[in-house]
Amino acid sequence: MRLLTTRRELTDEELVGRSRDGDQDAFARLVGRYEGKIYNLGYRMLGNREEAEDITQETFLHTYRALKSFRLEERFSPWIYKIASNLCLDRLRKLKHSAASLDARVGPDGDIPVQVADWSSAPDRLYEESEARADTQEAINELPPKYKVVVVLRHLHDLSYDEIARVLGVPQGTVKTRLFRAREILRRKLERLYQQMRPDASEGERVAP
Amino acid sequence: MKCDEVYAWLQAYLDTAVTPEEERMVEKHIRSCASCRRRLVELAQTIRTLEKAGELTPRQEFTRRLMDRLQQERGAEREVSK
Numbered sequence: 688m689r690l691l692t693t694r695r696e697l698t699d700e701e702l703v704g705r706s707r708d709g710d711q712d713a714f715a716r717l718v719g720r721y722e723g724k725i726y727n728l729g730y731r732m733l734g735n736r737e738e739a740e741d742i743t744q745e746t747f748l749h750t751y752r753a754l755k756s757f758r759l760e761e762r763f764s765p766w767i768y769k770i771a772s773n774l775c776l777d778r779l780r781k782l783k784h785s786a787a788s789l790d791a792r793v794g795p796d797g798d799i800p801v802q803v804a805d806w807s808s809a810p811d812r813l814y815e816e817s818e819a820r821a822d823t824q825e826a827i828n829e830l831p832p833k834y835k836v837v838v839v840l841r842h843l844h845d846l847s848y849d850e851i852a853r854v855l856g857v858p859q860g861t862v863k864t865r866l867f868r869a870r871e872i873l874r875r876k877l878e879r880l881y882q883q884m885r886p887d888a889s890e891g892e893r894v895a896p
Numbered sequence: 897m898k899c900d901e902v903y904a905w906l907q908a909y910l911d912t913a914v915t916p917e918e919e920r921m922v923e924k925h926i927r928s929c930a931s932c933r934r935r936l937v938e939l940a941q942t943i944r945t946l947e948k949a950g951e952l953t954p955r956q957e958f959t960r961r962l963m964d965r966l967q968q969e970r971g972a973e974r975e976v977s978k
Contacts, residue, residue, distance in 0.1 A: 711970065714966065715963065715966075718959075718962065718963065718966070722954060722959060722962070723953065723954065726954045726958075727951050727952055731949075736952070736955075739952075739954075740954065740955075740958050743954065743958075743962065744961075744962055747962060747966060748965070748966070748969060751966060751969055752969075819945060819948075820948075820949055820950060823945050823946060823949050824949065827946075838946065841911075842943060842947050843946065843947070843949060848911070848913065863904070863907075863908070866907070867903075867904060867907040870907065870910075870939055870942060871939075873942050873946070874938050874939050874942045877942055877945060878938055
């Protein structure tokens with residue numbers, strides 16, 4: 688039977704304190720709170736479920752091992768995001784190296800991958816929401832990692848400029864520059880996708896009388 | 897005011913990260929500049945698409961495996977501290 692309790696929820700930082708003192712349930716509760724968030728971060732950054740699972744496991748192992756170095760006056764959430772983001776960026780660097788040695792899918796500046804999407808069957812299909820989602824993920828996948836991480840933290844995890852700056856260890860100005868560039872790249876990419884999908888989009892805007 | 901100059905504010909405007917004065921400036925500019933107005937609308941649309949991308953749920957077996965792995969980690973730790 689579920690016990691009705693008026694106890695307040697423990698904060699993340701309190702759970703860290705208890706985990707450090709050997710309370711196993713406390714760490715399990717932190718996993719419960721953050722597993723979905725870290726998994727989604729991994730998925731958006733790396734683009735598939737297997738990698739996302741891998742990075743989520745790595746993140747919690749790292750977090751667990753590093754519990755002793757966590758300062759209790761800090762906030763837990765930027766800390767775990769930092770661990771997860773760094774692991775994702777490392778993974779992307781490794782993937783890029785192995786991909787670059789296999790084929791030349793990297794653009795001339797070594798940064799932006801050449802678009803390889805196959806749109807041959809696109810005009811026949813209705814542009815449905817699930818497809819919009821897939822296209823969005825594809826557009827995110829193609830962003831250079833340092834732009835990608837900022838967009839993901841801002842728009843899929845709702846972090847502020849300042850929080851992102853702390854997670855990534857860069858100045859706020861850098862966060863803004865990267866975010867603005869990333870959104871501009873995405874705008875152009877998604878705009879092209881929408882137009883491909885909607886042949887009538889090129890018609891002039893209708894003005895209400 | 898040139899479009900290039902207003903661009904960063906246009907972007908910050910979307911995050912409601914502008915001062916009231918900057919906000920007025922952006923709004924004044926987009927009233928008179930069709931191309932910036934269109935860019936703003938498209939950027940807003942891009943952000944909406946991103947935010948609608950939705951959340952995935954990890955597979956149940958994954959959560960169980962993760963907890964098992966953490967259990968192992970604790971076991972290993974206890975071995976070391978013996």
